[in-house]
Structure formats: C-alpha cells, structure tokens
Amino acid sequence: MSQPLDLSRFPDLPPEVVAAFAAQHEALEAARFEASVERAARQHEQAVVAEKEAFIAELKELVVTLEGQIQQYRRAKFGPKSEKLDPAQLDLALEDLETAIAETEARIAAVEEKIAASTLDPEKKARRKPRKARALPEGLPHVERVVEPDSIACPCGCGDMVRIGEDRSKRLDCIPARYQVIVTVRPRYACPKGRAGVVQAKAPAHLLEGSWPTEALLAQIAVAKHSEHMPLNRQSLVMARHGVPIDRSVLADWMGRTGALIAPVVERMTVLLKTGGTRLYVDETTAPVLDPGRGKTKTGYLWAVLRDDRGWGGPAPPGVVFHYRPGRAGENADEILDGFDGTIQVDAYGGYTHLAKPDRKGGKPLALAFCWSHGRRKLIAARPKAGSPIVDEALARIAALYRIEAAIRGKDAGLRRTIRQEQSRPLVDKFFAWLAAQADRTSRKSDLGKALHYMLRRQDGFRLFLDDGHVDMDSNLVENAIRSPAMNRRNALFAGHDEGGRNWARFASLIGTCKLNDVEPYAYLRDLFTSIATGHLDKDIDALMPWAYAAATKTSQ
Structure with missing residues (x-):
C-alpha cells in the first residue's frame, strides 16, 4: 500500500489544495479496499462452487450406486431366479440388499446436508426432511424421561418462566434378559397345644417335576429354538453370557421331556384338522437326521397337513400339523391322511397319486387339486x-x-x-x-x-x-407354513435322532398354528405348559388348542 504524500514539505500550499490531495488519497484507498474485498469474495465463491461440485459429483455416484442396488433387489425378489431359491435363502439375500440400500441412502442424505450447508444464500438452505414416523406397537410399557433446562429463571428478572408446552419424541429401548430364581416357601402350621395335625399348602404343580425350569423358561427355550431358529447350543452360550451357565445337554433334556408331554395335544389337533373340513393342504420338506450307525445324516421328512378355510370364509379355525417320517414314500401319506375324505391341495409329487384310486386305504378316494x-x-x-x-x-x-x-x-x-x-x-x-x-x-x-x-x-x-x-x-399356504421348520433345519443342520425329528414336528405344529391364529407363541406355550402341569389335559383337551386359546384371549380382553 502506498504512503500518503507528506504535505508538510510544502508549507506554502493553499488549504484547499491540501484538502483536495487528502480527499484524492482517501478515495484511492477506498477503491483499493473494495477491490481486495471483491477479490476475496470471488475467491470464496469459487471455493464454495468447487466444493459443491465435488459434493454433487459424489452425490451422483451414490445415486448410481443406489439405483444399481434397487435393481438388484428387484431382480432378487421378483426375477426368475427368485423362483429357484429356497425361501430362507431368498430372505437372507433380501436382508443384505436392504441393509446395503439403507446404508447408501444414509450416505446420500449426509452429502445432501453438506450441499445445503455450503449454499451461498442462507435463505436457500433446505432443511433435511424428517423420516416418516413409524407407529410403535401398542401395549408396550412407556417410561417418561423429562429433560429440563439448566435454569428456568427469566432473564428479565420477573421470576421463573411458565411452562407453555412440550415436545415429545419416542424411541424403542430394550432391557436385556434377566434370569431370576423363584423360591417357593410353604410354611407349616400346627396347633400350639398339640391337639391337631400340621397344616401346609400343597406344592405348586410343575411341568417338569424335580427340575429347575419354570413353565415360562421352557416356553422361552422352545420358542427361541423352533420359532426364532436358535439351536440349543447357541442358547446355552447366551444364557452363560447372562450369568446362567447351563449346558446344552441339560436344555436338550428339558425340551425332550416337554415334547413328550405335549404329544397328546398335537395328536388331538391332528384329529380335529382331519375331521373339521373337506379340504386340506399337504406338503413335505426334508429333515436331515443323524444316523449314528454310519456317522452321517440320513434324510427324514416333515409332512405338513394344513387347514385354512379363510379363503372361502369357512368357520373352521386354521391349523397345521407336522408329521415326522423317515422317508417320502407314499405309504406315509396313507398313514397321515387316514380317516380323511375330501380334497387335498398338493404339488404333483407321485407319492399322492395312489390316494385318488378306488383301492385307497384309510378312506374314500381323495380328489387331488394341483398347484398352479x-x-x-x-x-x-x-x-x-x-x-x-x-x-x-x-x-x-x-x-x-x-x-x-x-x-x-x-x-x-x-x-x-x-x-x-x-x-x-x-x-x-x-x-x-x-x-x-x-x-x-x-x-x-x-x-x-x-x-x-x-x-x-x-x-x-x-x-x-x-x-x-x-x-x-x-398350495402356497402350506409352503409358507413349512418355511419355519426349514429355517430351523438350516440353523440346527440336522436332528440328532428320529425322536428328535418327532420333537421338532410337535413344537412346529403348535407354533405354526399359533401364527395362523395370530397368537403369540410364547404366551400360548407358557400357559399350555401350566395347564398340562395342573392336569387340564385330562379335563378338556380341546380347550388347549391354539385357536381355542385365541378365542379365550379375545373374550378376556
């Protein structure tokens, strides 16, 4: 910057000349300052534009990635190959694709926020659109946490501020599983003068007498294995993590004994399904079973028999029963459908063909409706x-x-x-x-x-x-019902014995029927185990069916 002219060296200059020189110098300095400001503003604008262009390029790249992921998702879900995939495989593939799409969308939103933050005109800054609120399930307990300001003293000095409203937001929380020991105390009472005997309450009935688990714990283990597809060895690890080290073999013992006790309920459900209508769905899926003699697995089968008359407004409640059999031969279908007369909806597997012949064993010839x-x-x-x-x-x-x-x-x-x-x-x-x-x-x-x-x-x-x-x-309804046992097979790999396969089938029958009747499996099994323990099995077994439980639950609400 140039130095102003030293006018003290010219003392004879008129005042008006000195004033003109000073004014000229100020104008020159102002022009130089404006030029520097304009140059700085132009450089800043160029930097912002370059930054925005980089963001836009990144955004375009992410959009291309997202479009590709969406196309992959559509091909996986609706394309021809989806028809060839096992339903469990398809679900796993869609799960990973949906995760990838969500990640890309989050990255796009972050870049859009950066672009908005770098906008030159503050008035044009666009706020990020809030995500559409999802309704949380009704009936969950609510815990309110009030967050107060550090101080509500009014700056004007008039005292405390007055509450005029509030904002509320909801988040879903989880309390980790907690195991506890229930100690049952039964006091004994006697006459102080020794004139009478001792009085004591009867011990509560337990499903597994002489064992640790409550009916609620047994229900949790069964649902985790047969509905959430968590094998017992993994459940044992989870329990140990929560401070309850129980060996897998102990859990297996509990499930085996429980499976034997629910067998009458499943057998009765089988009879009710076959006698309560004129049309059934039938299908079968593999159930690998360990063959100890060879050290390998053999192929067993879970045969599913399903009744669901909701398609034509029928009054009978829906239900499904799985039958474990060591093979896929047609005589298994003979045995399973013994006593049923009507129509079965099946695929075109040849093992069903003889059921439509006049010499059919176990009833009249069945009509075979094939699956489009x-x-x-x-x-x-x-x-x-x-x-x-x-x-x-x-x-x-x-x-x-x-x-x-x-x-x-x-x-x-x-x-x-x-x-x-x-x-x-x-x-x-x-x-x-x-x-x-x-x-x-x-x-x-x-x-x-x-x-x-x-x-x-x-x-x-x-x-x-x-x-x-x-x-x-x-016959899509029965195929959908078979998915859950198929997922259990995928996670557990195989059953350890033919009886283990029958155990799978019993629990799958009860849980599958619960799902068809919109019954929460854990609540049903917990109450079922309690009812069996108290002898209800011999009083009114039909009241223990999942659809009866559904009706009773709706009535009590």
Whole structure:
C-alpha cells in the first residue's frame, strides 16, 4: 500500500489544495479496499462452487450406486431366479440388499446436508426432511424421561418462566434378559397345644417335576429354538453370557421331556384338522437326521397337513400339523391322511397319486387339486437365458387367472365357483388348448417341452378349482407354513435322532398354528405348559388348542 504524500514539505500550499490531495488519497484507498474485498469474495465463491461440485459429483455416484442396488433387489425378489431359491435363502439375500440400500441412502442424505450447508444464500438452505414416523406397537410399557433446562429463571428478572408446552419424541429401548430364581416357601402350621395335625399348602404343580425350569423358561427355550431358529447350543452360550451357565445337554433334556408331554395335544389337533373340513393342504420338506450307525445324516421328512378355510370364509379355525417320517414314500401319506375324505391341495409329487384310486386305504378316494404355482415355476425354470415368448405368454395367461382369484378371496364358496365358471373356465380352456399347440412344436426332451407336458398331463388336477369353491389355485399356504421348520433345519443342520425329528414336528405344529391364529407363541406355550402341569389335559383337551386359546384371549380382553 502506498504512503500518503507528506504535505508538510510544502508549507506554502493553499488549504484547499491540501484538502483536495487528502480527499484524492482517501478515495484511492477506498477503491483499493473494495477491490481486495471483491477479490476475496470471488475467491470464496469459487471455493464454495468447487466444493459443491465435488459434493454433487459424489452425490451422483451414490445415486448410481443406489439405483444399481434397487435393481438388484428387484431382480432378487421378483426375477426368475427368485423362483429357484429356497425361501430362507431368498430372505437372507433380501436382508443384505436392504441393509446395503439403507446404508447408501444414509450416505446420500449426509452429502445432501453438506450441499445445503455450503449454499451461498442462507435463505436457500433446505432443511433435511424428517423420516416418516413409524407407529410403535401398542401395549408396550412407556417410561417418561423429562429433560429440563439448566435454569428456568427469566432473564428479565420477573421470576421463573411458565411452562407453555412440550415436545415429545419416542424411541424403542430394550432391557436385556434377566434370569431370576423363584423360591417357593410353604410354611407349616400346627396347633400350639398339640391337639391337631400340621397344616401346609400343597406344592405348586410343575411341568417338569424335580427340575429347575419354570413353565415360562421352557416356553422361552422352545420358542427361541423352533420359532426364532436358535439351536440349543447357541442358547446355552447366551444364557452363560447372562450369568446362567447351563449346558446344552441339560436344555436338550428339558425340551425332550416337554415334547413328550405335549404329544397328546398335537395328536388331538391332528384329529380335529382331519375331521373339521373337506379340504386340506399337504406338503413335505426334508429333515436331515443323524444316523449314528454310519456317522452321517440320513434324510427324514416333515409332512405338513394344513387347514385354512379363510379363503372361502369357512368357520373352521386354521391349523397345521407336522408329521415326522423317515422317508417320502407314499405309504406315509396313507398313514397321515387316514380317516380323511375330501380334497387335498398338493404339488404333483407321485407319492399322492395312489390316494385318488378306488383301492385307497384309510378312506374314500381323495380328489387331488394341483398347484398352479408349481406349474408356473416349472415354466420359469425352463425359460432359456435368451428368453422365450412361449413362457412369457404362459405366465401372462396364468397371471390373468390369479387376478380373478384375488378379487374373490374370502368370498362364499358358492360365489367363488360361480365366478370361476363364468370368468376363469374360458381362460383355462384356452390356456390348455394353447399349451397343447405349443407342446406339439416343442421337443419333449427340452426343458421347455418337459414343463409344458408337466401341466398338460395333469390338467384334471389343475382344473379342479373351477368346480369347487372351497379349493384354491395353489398350495402356497402350506409352503409358507413349512418355511419355519426349514429355517430351523438350516440353523440346527440336522436332528440328532428320529425322536428328535418327532420333537421338532410337535413344537412346529403348535407354533405354526399359533401364527395362523395370530397368537403369540410364547404366551400360548407358557400357559399350555401350566395347564398340562395342573392336569387340564385330562379335563378338556380341546380347550388347549391354539385357536381355542385365541378365542379365550379375545373374550378376556
């Protein structure tokens, strides 16, 4: 910066000249200051723009990543490969994809906040939109924590400020599991003069006499294993972490003895399911079992028999019973369905075919309603990588039938049959005529040819739903019920013995039926174990069914 001219060296200058020189110098300094300010502002603006451009580039990259993840999620959930995945595998894949999507969305939100913070004009700064509030489950206990200011003294000196309102926010908390020992004390009383005997209350009944666990603890262990798929060895580790070191073998002993005590309830439920309606769903899934003699596992099976008449508004409550059998042979189906007459909804497994023959053992010939979802999956699995117009057309025709089904779900059986006769039958007739034409020009040895003939050879079973409003188009309900035992199998790997497989089946039956009736499994099992301990099993076993428990719970509320 230049120094001002020293006018003291020119004492003879007129005052007006001195004033002019001073004014000129001030104007020059002001201009220089404004230029420096403008230069600094321009540099700051350039830095902000560069920062925003970097943020925007990062944001664009994250958006591309998010779009790719969403496409992967859609392909995993709705694409052809999802039909080939085990439901448990699909859930695990979707879980990880949903986690990745949530992480990317959080990073995008953080970058958007940085962009807003770097905006030059404060008026244009956009606040981040709050996440949509989710309703917490009703019935949870609420603990209020009031956060007061450090001081409510008014700055004006008039005294304390007056409360005019409040803000409330809710967060979900968890109290870790706490184990406790219940000490039962039974005082003894006697006559002080020795004229009478001793009085003492009877000891409370326990499900497992002479053992530590309460009925509540047994219910927790059973639900953790058979509903939340936590094997006993992992539960033992968790209990040790909470200060209760109980060996896995002890837990297994408790579950084995408990499983034997609930067997009559499951057996009675089996009878009620087979006698309470004219249509059942039947399916089977593998249950690996350890074969000690060979040191390997053998393949056992859990056969599921499910009743659910809600699709046509039937009065019978839903229920499912799992039967463990060491094999998949058709005689197992004979035994399990002994005494049932009516229709079974199944896949096209050959082990059910003989049940429809006149010489069927255990009752009249059964009607076999085949599952359209299985036929659809066969077509999807046969579709070449390059695509197939035949498969696409077949799926579109099947989708039209499912749209009709969605509209009549829950309607009276007679109305369902009428609508199917009017709307679905013409579509089914055209579908199989078209399918036959496509099969004639497709090699039987190809995957597509096999898929087409799979449905053509079984079209009587695929058509059965048209003539009976009680029947559904598919057996998806029983497949959904089988998912829970399948997840248990995935986590526990195998049952240690055939009796272990039967134990699995009993607990899976009770818990699966609880879920169908919107009953909390832990509460049901806890109360069931208490009822069995007090002898209710011999008084009224039908009152111990999960659907009876559901009705009693609703009545008491």
